[in-house]
Amino acid sequence: MIEKKYNLIVIGSGAAGMMAAITAARNGKKVLLLEKLSKIGAKLKATGGGRCNLTNTLDNETFMGRFGRDGRFMSPALDALDHKALMAFFKEIGVESHAPDGYRVFPVTHSSSTVIHAMEAEMARLGVEVRCSQKVVSLLYDEDTVTGVKTENDLFYADHVIVATGGKGYPVLGAEGDGYTLAESVGHKVTEVYPAMMPLRTKEKWVSNCTANTIAKVVMTVNMKKYKKLKAQGDLIFTKSGIRGPVVLDFSREITPLLSKYDEVPVLMNLTKGMNEEQIRSHLKKEIAEDPHRNTLELLATLLPESVSRELCKLSEADPEVGFSKQKGQIRDRLIKLLAWTPLTINGHDGFKMAMITRGGVSLKEIDPNTMQSRKMKGLYFCGEVMNLDGPCGGYNLQWSFASGYVAGKLYG
Numbered sequence: 001m002i003e004k005k006y007n008l009i010v011i012g013s014g015a016a017g018m019m020a021a022i023t024a025a026r027n028g029k030k031v032l033l034l035e036k037l038s039k040i041g042a043k044l045k046a047t048g049g050g051r052c053n054l055t056n057t058l059d060n061e062t063f064m065g066r067f068g069r070d071g072r073f074m075s076p077a078l079d080a081l082d083h084k085a086l087m088a089f090f091k092e093i094g095v096e097s098h099a100p101d102g103y104r105v106f107p108v109t110h111s112s113s114t115v116i117h118a119m120e121a122e123m124a125r126l127g128v129e130v131r132c133s134q135k136v137v138s139l140l141y142d143e144d145t146v147t148g149v150k151t152e153n154d155l156f157y158a159d160h161v162i163v164a165t166g167g168k169g170y171p172v173l174g175a176e177g178d179g180y181t182l183a184e185s186v187g188h189k190v191t192e193v194y195p196a197m198m199p200l201r202t203k204e205k206w207v208s209n210c211t212a213n214t215i216a217k218v219v220m221t222v223n224m225k226k227y228k229k230l231k232a233q234g235d236l237i238f239t240k241s242g243i244r245g246p247v248v249l250d251f252s253r254e255i256t257p258l259l260s261k262y263d264e265v266p267v268l269m270n271l272t273k274g275m276n277e278e279q280i281r282s283h284l285k286k287e288i289a290e291d292p293h294r295n296t297l298e299l300l301a302t303l304l305p306e307s308v309s310r311e312l313c314k315l316s317e318a319d320p321e322v323g324f325s326k327q328k329g330q331i332r333d334r335l336i337k338l339l340a341w342t343p344l345t346i347n348g349h350d351g352f353k354m355a356m357i358t359r360g361g362v363s364l365k366e367i368d369p370n371t372m373q374s375r376k377m378k379g380l381y382f383c384g385e386v387m388n389l390d391g392p393c394g395g396y397n398l399q400w401s402f403a404s405g406y407v408a409g410k411l412y413g
Contacts, residue, residue, distance in 0.1 A: 004032070004156055004157065005157045006029075006030045006031060006129075006156065006158040007024070007029035007031065007158060007159060007160060007411075008021075008024045008029050008030070008031045008032070008158055008159075008160045008161070008162065008409075008411060009031075009032045009033075009148065009158040009160070009162070010024075010031065010033045010034065010161075010162045010164055011034050011136045011161065011164060011165055011178075011179070011182070012034075012035065012163070012164035012165040012166060012386075013033055013035040013040035013042075013130070013132075013164075014043050014044055014166050014384060014385075014401065015044050015047075015384065015398055015405065016164040016383040016384025016385070016401040016402065016404055016405035017033060017035075017162070017164030017165075017383070017384070017405060018033070018041065018044075018119045018123065018405070019119075019383075019401070019405030019409060020164060020381075020408045020409035021033045021123055021128045021409065022119065022122050022123060022126060022128070022409065023405070023408075023409025023410060024160075024409040024410075024411055025123065025126035025127060025128045026126060027409075027410070027411070031126075031127075031128045032128075032131065032158070033123065033128055033129065033130045033131070034131055034134045034136055034149070034151065035131070035132045035133075036132075036133065036135035037133070038132050038133050040116070040120060040130060040132065041112075041115075041119070041120070043166060043169075044112055044115065044116055045112045045116060046112070047112055047356075047398060051106055051112065052106060052107055052110070052111065052112035052114075052398075053104050053105070053106055053393075053394065053395040053398065054086065054087075054090070054105045054106060054115070054395055054398055054399070054402075055086050055087070055395040055398060055399035055402070056083065056099075056103050056104050056105055056394050056395040056396070056399070057083060057099050057103055057105065058083075058103075060075070060079070060082055063078065063396070063399070064078065066391050066392055066396060067389060067390070067391045067396070067400075070364055070388070070389055071389075071391075073364050073369045074369070074389070074400060074403065074404075075369065076369050076370045076407065077369070077372075077400070077403035077404050077406070077407045078399075078403055080403065080406055080407050080410075081402060081406040081407070082403075083105060083395075083399060086399065086402055086403070087105060089402075090107070090118070093118045093121070093122045094118050094121075095107050095114055095115055096108045103394070104394055104395055105395055134151045134152075135151055135152050135178070136149045136151050136178065136182065137151060137152055138150045138182070138185060139161060139182055139185060141186060141377060141380075144376070144377055144378055145377065145378040145379055146159075146160070146161045146186075146377050146378065146379040146380045147379075148161065149161060158379075159379055160379045160380075160381065161379060161380050161381070162372075162381040162382070162405075162408050162409070163179045163182055163183065163362075163380070163381070163383075164179075164382075164383050164384050164386065164405060164408075165177075165178045165179030165182070166179070166384060166385045166386060167193065167355075167357060167358025167386065168193060168195070168352045168355070168358050169196070169197070169198075169352055169355035169356055169357050169358050177193070177358075179361075179362070179382070180193070180361065180386070183362045183382070183386070186374070186377045186380065187376050187377075188362050188363065188366050188376060189365075190360075190361060190362055190388075191360040191361060191362075191363060192257075192360050193360035193361060194260065194358070194359040194360055195252075195256055195350075195351055195352045195354070195358065195359075196252055196253040196355055196356070196357050196358060196359040196390060197249045197250070197253065197355060197357045197390075197392075197393055198249065198256075198349055198355045199239060199243065199244035199248060199349065199350070200242050200248055200251075200252055200255060200346050201242040201346070201347055201348035201349060201350075202241070202242040202344050202345060203264060203344075203345035203346075203347045204344055204345060206311045206314070206315070207238040207240075207241075207242060208238070208240045208241070209307055209310070209311055210238040210305070210307040210308045210311060211237075211238050211240060212305070212307060213237075213305035213307060214235050214237050214245065215235065215271050215304070215305070215308070216235050216273065217233065217234070218234065218235065218236040218245075218247050218270065218271055219231065219232075219233050219247075219270040219274055220232050220233070220236075220247055220248075220251050220269050220270075221267065221268050222255075222258070222265060222266070222267055223266040223267055223268045223343065224258075227258065230251075230254045232250040232251035232392075234246035234247030234249075235247060236248060236269070236271075238308075242346075242348075243344070246393055246394075249392075249393045250392040250393060251267075252349065253357075253390060253392070255267075255346055256349060256359065257359065259346065259347075259349070263347065264345050264346065264347045265345070265346040265347075266343060266344075266345050266346075267343070267345075268341040268342065268343055269341070269342045269343075269344060270340060270341055270342075271303075271304055271308065271339070271342055272304070272339050272340065275303075275339075275340065276340055277336050277337065277339075277340045280303070280339050280340055281336060283303065284299060284324060284336075287302050292323070294323070295320060295321050295322060295323055295324075296313060296318055296319065296320050296321075296322055296323065296324045296327060296335075297310060297320035297321065300312065300313070300320075300335075300339070304339075312335065312338050312339065312342065313335070315338055316331055316334040316335040317331055318331050318334075318335050357385060357390050357397055358390065360388050361386050361389070362382050362386055362387050362388060364388055364389060367382055367387065370412065371408070372404055372407050372408035373412065381408040382404075382408070383404035383405045383407070383408040384401040384405060385397065385401065387404070
């Protein structure tokens with residue numbers, strides 16, 4: 001059995017854990033990084049489909065606002081390492097980054113491997129000891145002070161321990177909620193956790209006929225009186241069993257908790273780039289004036305892909321081969337309402353195995369946002385997704401992981 005003493009032990013080799021290890025080592029600390037898988041950075045490698053959307057160019061206030069009411073918890077971390085400082089850090093270790101759309105920031109290689117290799121090289125340069133295939137099973141502590149960790153085979157001692165284990169999304173990449181168990185073992189509260197940022201299944205089967213197209217700038221809202229304020233916008237893709245795409249990834253953060261309360265969650269989708277009924281009528285009127293011989297399907301295809309147009313015709317009982325003005329008035333009205341707000345019923349998802357992130361985690365009330373240190377155990381810190389804070393897709397969660405890892409690695413307090 002190995003027994004060694006360090007200044008810091010970091011549990012987990014994701015974005016937050018590696019950043020914490022590098023930061024502490026740069027400050028002269030003797031650091032041990034423990035990873036339960038056989039390689040480091042497994043989940044980071046899969047981020048953004050392997051392209052690694054590091055951060056985005058939003059100012060800190062707007063950025064925090066996208067995380068909801070708890071977003072302000074990030075303020076000290078973002079002050080310490082905002083997107084500009086993060087890009088500078090990566091440039092310093094040999095990773096050039098850019099924002100090709102002016103918003104999302106990627107490594108110029110658009111490869112997460114570039115990021116992992118650079119951080120691995122920096123840890124090696126700094127003398128960070130990395131041990132893989134080491135699953136931490138418990139924290140060691142003396143009354144209210146952490147003293148180290150116990151793995152399945154060894155004991156490691158340190159004055160500081162950082163829990164950077166991530167959530168429960170993509171368990172095949174090592175995310176199994178280990179950090180929650182460690183946090184609870186020393187008295188921390190862990191909120192209920194839900195899979196998030198994932199495709200959703202629908203009750204309606206017609207979506208399977210529309211799988212070939214991406215629909216841009218879709219607005220989605222929950223059609224339940226109590227939750228009408230919940231809304232998301234982005235591109236949508238229909239699948240054989242439901243919906244996916246950026247708008248769905250974002251909205252699933254709100255939907256999965258509701259699905260744990262209700263069997264079904266009705267939603268409304270505006271598929272016409274935000275046009276309301278009056279604007280849709282005006283558009284159709286103009287199109288008819290330009291070519292009065294088009295049938296209803298051809299007319300709708302000026303707004304939507306033909307496959308979707310055909311399904312909306314079926315839902316409204318409109319004959320797609322007949323001219324729009326020849327449809328019954330109530331059918332025309334029904335079709336315009338469907339174009340403005342298309343109803344769907346969300347009735348399931350694939351659980352954590354397909355979740356990019358986890359909603360919920362270690363309670364923020366028990367963590368000092370200035371240091372990421374536990375308010376319950378001296379020398380214990382948390383960073384990244386293990387905490388109860390998650391944002392939409394678009395570089396939000398990685399920026400938060402890097403920034404919180406940076407602050408935790410400073411070992412204040």
